Each structure stands twice: as structure tokens, then as C-alpha cells.
Amino acid sequence: PEFTLFTQPKDICKLPKQETFTVAVEGNIGCGKSTFLEYFKSSNNVEVRSEPVDLWKNVGGWNSLELMYKDAKRWSLAFQSYVQLTMLQQHHKPQVKPVKMLERSVFSARFCFVENLYRSGCMPAVDHAILEEWYQWILANQTVQLDLIVYLRADPCTCYERLKKRNRQEETGVPLDYLEALHQLHEDWLIHQRLFKVPGHVVVLDANKNLVELQKEMEEKRQEILCGYF
Ligand code: DCP
Numbered sequence: 001p002e003f004t005l006f007t008q009p010k011d012i013c014k015l016p017k018q019e020t021f022t023v024a025v026e027g028n029i030g031c032g033k034s035t036f037l038e039y040f041k042s043s044n045n046v047e048v049r050s051e052p053v054d055l056w057k058n059v060g061g062w063n064s065l066e067l068m069y070k071d072a073k074r075w076s077l078a079f080q081s082y083v084q085l086t087m088l089q090q091h092h093k094p095q096v097k098p099v100k101m102l103e104r105s106v107f108s109a110r111f112c113f114v115e116n117l118y119r120s121g122c123m124p125a126v127d128h129a130i131l132e133e134w135y136q137w138i139l140a141n142q143t144v145q146l147d148l149i150v151y152l153r154a155d156p157c158t159c160y161e162r163l164k165k166r167n168r169q170e171e172t173g174v175p176l177d178y179l180e181a182l183h184q185l186h187e188d189w190l191i192h193q194r195l196f197k198v199p200g201h202v203v204v205l206d207a208n209k210n211l212v213e214l215q216k217e218m219e220e221k222r223q224e225i226l227c228g229y230f
Helices: 009-014 033-040 064-070 072-092 106-119 125-141 156-166 176-191 211-225
Strands: 021-026 046-049 099-103 148-153 201-206
Touching: 021 033, 021 106, 033 046, 033 099, 033 148, 033 211, 064 072, 072 099, 072 106, 072 125, 106 125, 106 176, 148 176, 156 176, 176 201, 201 211
Parallel strands: 021 099, 021 148, 046 099, 148 201
Antiparallel strands: none
């Protein structure tokens, strides 16, 4: 098959060596992507590109993330089109170090978030169709290739607890079933590989672990995740 699912990180060493390497860190809201990326910031060979949530919270003075959560039917097209633009900008920033590590990608925006909004009836079909046109244009005309996806796989209940704990103001009304639906879409995309083609190889880490355990696992797998660039 063109794309292979690697569940053992050591298998990544089978990937051909390249000049540069692009990793996207994916997983449900609250699974621990920021913590994971924080850990890799200390590496000399890694450029970490955190998700531009601050931009989403202040676009021309508007908090588009808050608007989307308050009234998804009205604002999810505006919000997701801005997410798509800012994610594309993240993919495109000039790369200096050999490894580029992105928090999410244009792919999870499309396969998980936009898909979820549409399927749950929060995004009208015409809005979905417009975003799809943009997405297809990006695929055809822009370089958004990923070499590796690190999937931080966590139980939706664990994510829900973490969400409540961190208490991000915009997310106060996010219910457990929203996280369950997003979890299922991540699973369909990255584990079962249904519907959409996976744009790179996938490493799955158990993100239910507490911070100490997860850091231990990251330390053990550091070289493998960085494909030799450590
Ligand atoms: N979001 C969205 N649509 C997207 C991307 C993100 O609605 N295409 C929302 C979900 C969250 C917020 O933006 O409310 C931030 O999402 P992430 O899950 O990407 O980032 P976190 O900071 O929650 O990640 P983690 O807790 O794993 O560090």
C-alpha cells in the first residue's frame, strides 16, 4: 500500500532519510499536544510550530473561536476558513532546522473538525462545499506534505477532564459527546484509515498516560520520532 500504518515507532527508521522532515502532532482537544511540543522545543534540530489559537481569538479584534462555539451554524465557516488559512501559513513558514513539527495540520481541520461540524448539522452543506473547494485547491497547488503523524490517542473522557481542568474560557460549553465525535473521526482517519487517505506515516502514542509517564515514553522514542535527527 502507498501509506503504511506503523504502530511501533522503531519502524519509522525504515523511512528513507531526507534533508528535511515534517511531523504533524494530532489528537483530540485536550489530549496534550502542547505539552508534547513543549518537550521537543529543547531539541536543536526541531522547529516547533504551535497552533495559532491566539490569532483565532483575535482576528481584526474578533474572537472567532468563541463565536464558533457560541453559534456554530452562523460562524463555523468563518472560523474554519481562518483556521485553514493560518494552518497553511504554518505549513509554509520558511524552514531553518531539519525537522519541522506542526501542531495539527490542514488535514485534521478538514477530516476531523469540518467533518464533525457538517455531520452534526452545525455546518450547512453549502459552507462545507466551499471549504472543500478551498481544501482541494490547497492540495493541488500548495506543498502541505507530511512525512509523519504522531497521533496522541486519548480516551475522550480523559480529554474532557483535562479540558475542565485547564478551563479555557471559549471551551466551557464543550460537551463530552463533542469530544467523542471528534475522537471517532481521528480514529477513522488515523487508525482505520477509512474515508480519507493518511498523508504520511502514523505513530500512535498512548496519551492517557499522565505527564510523567508520557515524558518517559517521549524520551524513549525521541530519536525514533525525529527519524534520526536528534
Ligand atoms: N479547533 C477547531 N477546529 C479546528 C482546530 C481547532 O474547532 N480545525 C478548536 C478546538 C479547540 C481549540 O480550537 O477548542 C484548540 O484546539 P486543539 O485541540 O487543536 O488544541 P489544544 O490546545 O486543545 O490541544 P492540546 O490540549 O492537545 O494541547
